[in-house]
Amino acid sequence: MxxxxxxxxxxxxxxxxxxxxxxxxxxxxxxxxxxxxxxxxxxxxxxxxxxxxxxxxxxxxxxxxxxxxxxxxxxxxxxxxxxxxxxxxxxxxxxxxxxxxxxxxxxxxxxxxxxxxxxxxxxxxxxxxxxxxxxxxxxxxxxxxxxxxxxxxxxxxxxxxxxxxxxxxxxxxxxxxxxxxxxxxxxxxxxxxxxxxxxxxxxxxxxxxxxxxxxxxxxxxxxxxxxxxKKPMHFFGLLGSMSFMTGFLITCWLIFQKIYGLSKGLKVREIVDQPLFFLALVALIIGVQLFVTGFIAELMTSNQSKEAEYKIGEEINFDF
The missing domain is CATH 3.90.550.10 (Spore Coat Polysaccharide Biosynthesis Protein SpsA; Chain A)
Structure with a gap:
């Protein structure tokens, strides 16, 4: 050697x-x-x-x-x-x-x-x-x-x-x-x-x-x-959970405000008229997308094989 x-x-x-x-x-x-x-x-x-x-x-x-x-x-x-x-x-x-x-x-x-x-x-x-x-x-x-x-x-x-x-x-x-x-x-x-x-x-x-x-x-x-x-879901799943829960909690808060206002006879805005509703909707959608990304990444890593990213045209003095 x-x-x-x-x-x-x-x-x-x-x-x-x-x-x-x-x-x-x-x-x-x-x-x-x-x-x-x-x-x-x-x-x-x-x-x-x-x-x-x-x-x-x-x-x-x-x-x-x-x-x-x-x-x-x-x-x-x-x-x-x-x-x-x-x-x-x-x-x-x-x-x-x-x-x-x-x-x-x-x-x-x-x-x-x-x-x-x-x-x-x-x-x-x-x-x-x-x-x-x-x-x-x-x-x-x-x-x-x-x-x-x-x-x-x-x-x-x-x-x-x-x-x-x-x-x-x-x-x-x-x-x-x-x-x-x-x-x-x-x-x-x-x-x-x-x-x-x-x-x-x-x-x-x-x-x-x-x-x-x-x-x-x-x-x-x-x-x-x-x-x-080896564990992409730990990253995408965490972000997805945080985003989804943020959107879910905001939505629950908006619904609670609506119900509470109606029960007290107050004049309340429609949920869909509030900018916060659309932020919650975006957070929910992003959360689901990140979860799906994590699942796809898990499937890819389980069947992944790394190939060389270069092409050799000629070699000299190597024993074959």
């Missing part, structure tokens, strides 16, 4: 691939590791796939996966995890901002330190302030909600035990929350290592403000899915 699998998502990074793979190979050979490098081309529009093919022809340890189009980093990592066979799986970005020299230290923390996951922490970053400040805010909120004491959830440089990546499935933009997904699946020993952050040498950053907006939405999504994936 291989000691290390390095999984690297690639999106328009043709200039850095040759230097990155040479650097990884040098580190592996210097430390005597048996290894594989899995480069996942995520629908690049440049010559990244041609570069991966060329490198794979020269170095047997380099393996390639080519997506039919761009599916995102989570899909690329998921495809790499499915193919990985090393005792320890290392992930890193392809832009040379993650240093392969950190691999031996990450490997030792997994094998000797007993961690399930070790996440990199870019304590000193070579990024503009427009990127670092939102990143700190995002990590602070994620740390508070998840309860996992990591400083940099979005650092691409991480190490995992093989059994961790084989027992989680990431999709959408959930790669930021792999430690959280792993914790919920029983892999709770999560460590952190300060790692070197390199200044970008080639290309341009794929960073945008939408990354953080999407990140917060994904955090809400992954929290919801964890709590209610």
């Amino acid at each position: 291989l000691q290390i699998s390095v999984v690297i998502p690639v999106f328009n990074e043709e200039e850095s691939l040759s230097e990155l793979t040479r650097w990884i190979s040098r580190v592996m050979h210097d430390h005597g590791f048996s290894y594989e490098v899995i480069l996942v081309n995520d629908g690049s529009s440049d010559n990244s796939w041609e570069q991966i093919q060329s490198l794979a022809e020269k170095i047997n340890q380099i393996k390639g996966i080519n997506f039919t189009r761009n599916y995102g980093k989570s899909a690329a990592l998921d495809a790499g995890f499915n193919k990985a066979s090393g005792e320890v799986v290392i992930t890193m970005d392809a832009d040379l901002q993650d240093s392969p020299d950190e691999i031996p230290g990450l490997y030792r923390m997994i094998k000797e330190g007993g961690f399930d996951i070790v996440s990199g922490w870019k304590k000193e970053r070579h990024d503009p302030i427009s990127k670092t400040i939102p990143s700190r805010f995002f990590n602070g909120v994620t740390r508070w909600i998840s309860g996992i004491k990591l400083h940099d959830f979005n650092c691409g440089l991480k190490a995992y035990r093989l059994k961790v990546v084989k027992n989680i499935q990431i999709y959408g933009e959930m790669h930021r929350y792999i430690p959280l997904l792993a914790k919920w699946n029983g892999f709770g020993k999560i460590g952190e290592k300060v790692v070197q952050h390199q200044a970008r040498k080639y290309g341009y950053s794929k960073f945008g403000i939408e990354r953080f907006l999407n990140g917060f939405l994904d955090l809400i999504s992954v929290s919801f899915v964890h709590r209610y994936k």
Whole structure:
């Protein structure tokens, strides 16, 4: 069995691939590791796939996966995890901002330190302030909600035990929350290592403000899915009950007012002439709809099978 699998998502990074793979190979050979490098081309529009093919022809340890189009980093990592066979799986970005020299230290923390996951922490970053400040805010909120004491959830440089990546499935933009997904699946020993952050040498950053907006939405999504994936009726049923009971009590109150007024000979408004009646009616309808949604969700989860959300067009150097 291989000691290390390095999984690297690639999106328009043709200039850095040759230097990155040479650097990884040098580190592996210097430390005597048996290894594989899995480069996942995520629908690049440049010559990244041609570069991966060329490198794979020269170095047997380099393996390639080519997506039919761009599916995102989570899909690329998921495809790499499915193919990985090393005792320890290392992930890193392809832009040379993650240093392969950190691999031996990450490997030792997994094998000797007993961690399930070790996440990199870019304590000193070579990024503009427009990127670092939102990143700190995002990590602070994620740390508070998840309860996992990591400083940099979005650092691409991480190490995992093989059994961790084989027992989680990431999709959408959930790669930021792999430690959280792993914790919920029983892999709770999560460590952190300060790692070197390199200044970008080639290309341009794929960073945008939408990354953080999407990140917060994904955090809400992954929290919801964890709590209610197997019991959706607990969520929809609770909301439905609250809405239905609110509408029912308002209706009873309106009827009581009507009857009481008539019994006292008072002039009272028609129930249907009161705005409160229509609010009660809406609450009743929403309550029933939420109940029905909960029942349907229960039926779906009982027969649900998750399929890969990406298509692989070609693979290199994998044993079939």
